[in-house]
Amino acid sequence: xxxxxxxxxxxxxxxxxxxxxxxxxxxxxxxxxxxxxxxxxxxxxxxxxxxxxxxxxxxxxxxxxxxxxxxxxxxxxxxxxxxxxxxxxxxxxxxxxxxxxxxxxxxxxxxxxxxxxxxxxxxxxxxxxxxxxxxxxxxxxxxxxxxxxxxxxxxxxxxxxxxxxxxxxxxxxxxxxxxxxxxxxxxxxxxxxxxxxxxxxxxxxxxxxxxxxxxxxxxxxxxxxxxxxxxxxxxxxxxxxxxxxxxxxxxxxxxxxxxxxxxxxxxxxxxxxxxxxxxxxxxxxxxxxxxxxxxxxxxxxxxxxxxxxxxxxxxxxxxxxxxxxxxxxxxxxxxxxxxxxxxxxxxxxxxxxxxxxxxxxxxxxxxxxxxxxxxxxxxxxxxxxxxxxxxxxxxxxxxxxxxxxxxxxxxxxxxxxxxxxxxxxxxxxxxxxxxxxxxxxxxxxxxxxxxxxxxxxxxxxxxxxxxxxxxxxxxxxxxxxxxxxxxxxxxxxxxxxxxxxxxxxxxxxxxxxxxxxxxxxxxxxxxxxxxxxx
Amino acid sequence: xxxxxxxxxxxxxxxxxxxxxxxxxxxxxxxxxxxxxxxxxxxxxxxxxxxxxxxxxxxxxxxxxxxxxxxxxxxxxxxxxxxxxxxxxxxxxxxxxxxxxxxxxxxxxxxxxxxxxxxxxxxxxxxxxxxxxxxxxxxxxxxxxxxxxxxxxxxxxxxxxxxxxxxxxxxxxxxxxxxxxxxxxxxxxxxxxxxxxxxxxxxxxxxxxxxxxxxxxxxxxxxxxxxxxxxxxxxxxxxxxxxxx
Numbered sequence: 185x186x187x188x189x190x191x192x193x194x195x196x197x198x199x200x201x202x203x204x205x206x207x208x209x210x211x212x213x214x215x216x217x218x219x220x221x222x223x224x225x226x227x228x229x230x231x232x233x234x235x236x237x238x239x240x241x242x243x244x245x246x247x248x249x250x251x252x253x254x255x256x257x258x259x260x261x262x263x264x265x266x267x268x269x270x271x272x273x274x275x276x277x278x279x280x281x282x283x284x285x286x287x288x289x290x291x292x293x294x295x296x297x298x299x300x301x302x303x304x305x306x307x308x309x310x311x312x313x314x315x316x317x318x319x320x321x322x323x324x325x326x327x328x329x330x331x332x333x334x335x336x337x338x339x340x341x342x343x344x345x346x347x348x349x350x351x352x353x354x355x356x357x358x359x360x361x362x363x364x365x366x367x368x369x370x371x372x373x374x375x376x377x378x379x380x381x382x383x384x385x386x387x388x389x390x391x392x393x394x395x396x397x398x399x400x401x402x403x404x405x406x407x408x409x410x411x412x413x414x415x416x417x418x419x420x421x422x423x424x425x426x427x428x429x430x431x432x433x434x435x436x437x438x439x440x441x442x443x444x445x446x447x448x449x450x451x452x453x454x455x456x457x458x459x460x461x462x463x464x465x466x467x468x469x470x471x472x473x474x475x476x477x478x479x480x481x482x483x484x485x486x487x488x489x490x491x492x493x494x495x496x497x498x499x500x501x502x503x504x505x506x507x508x509x510x511x512x513x514x515x516x517x518x519x520x521x522x523x524x525x526x527x528x529x530x531x532x533x534x535x536x537x538x539x540x541x542x543x544x545x546x547x548x549x550x551x552x553x554x555x556x557x558x559x560x561x562x563x564x565x566x567x568x569x570x571x572x573x574x575x576x577x578x579x580x581x582x583x584x585x586x587x588x589x590x591x592x593x594x595x596x597x598x599x600x601x602x603x604x605x606x607x608x609x610x611x612x613x614x615x616x617x618x619x620x621x622x623x624x625x626x627x628x629x630x631x632x633x634x635x636x637x638x639x640x641x642x643x644x645x646x647x648x649x650x651x652x653x654x655x656x657x658x659x660x661x662x663x664x665x666x667x668x669x670x671x672x673x674x675x676x677x678x679x680x681x682x683x684x685x686x687x688x689x690x691x692x693x694x695x696x697x698x699x700x701x702x703x704x705x706x707x708x709x710x711x712x713x714x715x716x717x718x
Numbered sequence: 719x720x721x722x723x724x725x726x727x728x729x730x731x732x733x734x735x736x737x738x739x740x741x742x743x744x745x746x747x748x749x750x751x752x753x754x755x756x757x758x759x760x761x762x763x764x765x766x767x768x769x770x771x772x773x774x775x776x777x778x779x780x781x782x783x784x785x786x787x788x789x790x791x792x793x794x795x796x797x798x799x800x801x802x803x804x805x806x807x808x809x810x811x812x813x814x815x816x817x818x819x820x821x822x823x824x825x826x827x828x829x830x831x832x833x834x835x836x837x838x839x840x841x842x843x844x845x846x847x848x849x850x851x852x853x854x855x856x857x858x859x860x861x862x863x864x865x866x867x868x869x870x871x872x873x874x875x876x877x878x879x880x881x882x883x884x885x886x887x888x889x890x891x892x893x894x895x896x897x898x899x900x901x902x903x904x905x906x907x908x909x910x911x912x913x914x915x916x917x918x919x920x921x922x923x924x925x926x927x928x929x930x931x932x933x934x935x936x937x938x939x940x941x942x943x944x945x946x947x948x949x950x951x952x953x954x955x956x957x958x959x960x961x962x963x
Contacts, residue, residue, distance in 0.1 A: 311804070311806070311808045312808060312810055312811075314773070314804065314808070315802070315804055315808035315810070316810075316821075317773065317797070318771055318773055318797060318802035318804070318880075319797060319798070319802055319821065319822045319825075319870075319871070320794050320795065320796075320797030320798035320799075320822065320825065320826070321794075321821075321825050322794055322825070325825045329821075329825070330810060333812045334810075334811070334812055
């Protein structure tokens with residue numbers, strides 16, 4: 185789950201922005217509504233599959249003793265795997281998106297459903313079974329008229345647990361690009377927008393709570409065995425409408441809205457950073473304004489390149505903004521090249537040959553890695569370059585996201601080159617490292633040179649005096665197939681060539697991160713200022 | 719001589735890894751009789767009862783029920799011809815009194831209006847008002863539950879009714895009342911009843927024939943007064959000695 189450290193400032197940020205919160209909901213009602221439907225459809229599909237598989241399995245293990253322990257042990261074991269890990273585990277098998285999320289939700293939901301079905305059916309007093317059998321009931325009559333109704337309250341409470349859990353867990357589906365209300369939360373975190381975080385969280389909570397209330401009321405009626413009074417028939421009808429008809433309508437409506445022929449649609453993705461959201465939105469918006477191609481946005485893919493690259497190869501994603509250094513070192517696992525232009529040309533060559541992907545253009549800025557610390561500390565200690573830091577590094581704690589520790593141009597090469605020897609090394613979520621710096625959990629973090637918070641928090645970026653970090657110029661990667669299908673795309677995207685320099689990018693980031701403007705707003709304002717759209 | 723509705727000949731039954739539960743048991747049950755089976759715990763009386771509706775199988779011997787060998791009967795249809803009442807009534811807790819009584823009829827596809835009619839008849843027999851029919855079993859007293867259990871077993875007008883310690887869990891007063899009612903029901907309907915009990919007084923006051931069992935064998939089966947007058951052995955004499963006459 186996402187961990188958000190609560191500080192006094194955070195509380196002020198949340199409580200002090202109630203009007204802003206309602207404004208956000210109003211401004212983004214269509215976006216939130218779309219996410220709500222995605223969330224509903226995803227959860228409901230998962231719930232239906234879980235109910236079918238769960239009940240069938242529960243009945244099967246009641247009958248076949250030999251597989252009982254194996255099945256129960258297995259679902260129990262699966263339940264203990266952290267959900268984030270589970271989403272990740274299925275990426276190589278089913279890719280990212282709806283199916284992946286569905287598979288994970290189903291796997292998690294099975295435990296309560298199977299266990300309660302089995303327990304409920306198994307714990308029916310043998311006295312009743314014996315009585316029914318002795319009166320001449322057939323095995324199926326015994327099951328449907330005695331065993332099932334007597335087990336139903338237990339099965340229903342398992343269902344209730346499962347439904348609430350599934351709705352909550354679906355909030356993580358955005359991590360692998362399956363949308364849902366979690367996307368608002370994730371986007372809110374990535375773009376430093378607490379209203380959006382709140383809107384997403386509250387919506388998920390309300391959805392779960394409301395569903396729980398309805399099932400709870402239904403459960404109460406089942407337990408009091410008064411299901412067949414006229415008033416309760418009305419209630420049952422209402423519950424049926426809520427759980428079957430509304431979702432069905434939503435589903436139909438949703439599929440109409442979202443799939444004008446899925447094959448014709450272009451999927452634009454981005455990594456989960458404000459900058460990537462902005463670049464993704466710029467690309468998506470430009471295509472929408474200048475062509476009639478339908479665009480689908482799957483922004484903020486968790487895990488970034490590691491998960492987007494496979495999806496590009498499988499065709500689930502068509503376009504995304506990428507950095508040359510990341511592609512060269514992380515994707516291709518090549519050695520460092522100092523000249524950015526040579527790097528770009530070689531990269532484009534290999535991508536085209538090996539992956540059938542095209543590097544269409546570069547935006548112009550270089551968002552390379554840098555180390556950042558508070559300017560006050562740095563000037564007091566006289567630290568300007570990473571070499572200055574090296575002899576004093578054993579006095580500081582260093583924090584970075586897991587990616588930085590994993591990648592070849594990351595932490596270990598850096599500390600080897602500069603002989604860095606930090607007092608402590610902390611692995612943080614990419615979005616929380618500035619908070620960690622702010623509240624003193626760490627003293628130095630890695631950062632990107634265009635990050636708005638460097639300016640906002642008055643941080644000093646240390647000069648990479650030994651030229652360790654390679655160029656991280658942002659460019660656009662497109663599938664060759666997509667370019668073939670829509671030849672007009674290439675020249676259109678080339679219009680973005682060299683339109684954003686370092687300071688422009690920092691400014692755009694600042695507007696989203698600090699001024700809390702929406703990425704849509706910032707992207708279209710930028711495109712307009714360059715005369716690319718009207 | 720009245721034609722027997724049940725004829726058990728030389729039946730032996732062993733439960734897995736245990737001693738003989740039934741040892742060469744033979745018994746003829748006359749039509750319209752009220753048989754009570756009595757004997758110490760573990761003597762095989764419940765096992766004997768459960769053989770008759772095919773709830774328990776046996777190793778050797780022969781059982782004929784309603785003129786057919788029990789192995790030729792389809793179990794489900796055999797059981798629907800035999801009423802079955804168990805200790806504590808075993809009423810289905812998720813069904814109302816009415817639904818409990820209807821159960822056997824509804825699983826045998828009896829028409830709805832006939833079901834309604836029969837429920838009303840049976841309610842009258844056990845002295846239930848119409849409003850009581852909509853109660854759930856947990857709202858009823860033990861005696862009431864047992865009455866419903868009897869009504870449920872009688873629903874399809876069975877020729878035979880098996881009762882396994884039906885009044886075992888009830889207090890004495892309720893028990894006496896139910897015994898009297900049972901006697902009346904038997905007199906009116908002429909259903910053949912076989913009742914297992916551990917209550918000597920019950921066995922001797924209700925039974926037209928009392929079957930005394932010990933160690934898987936029938937040690938004596940006769941009219942109650944004959945057993946009291948001429949016990950088959952010293953053990954029987956001892957066993958029935960506590961009875962109030």
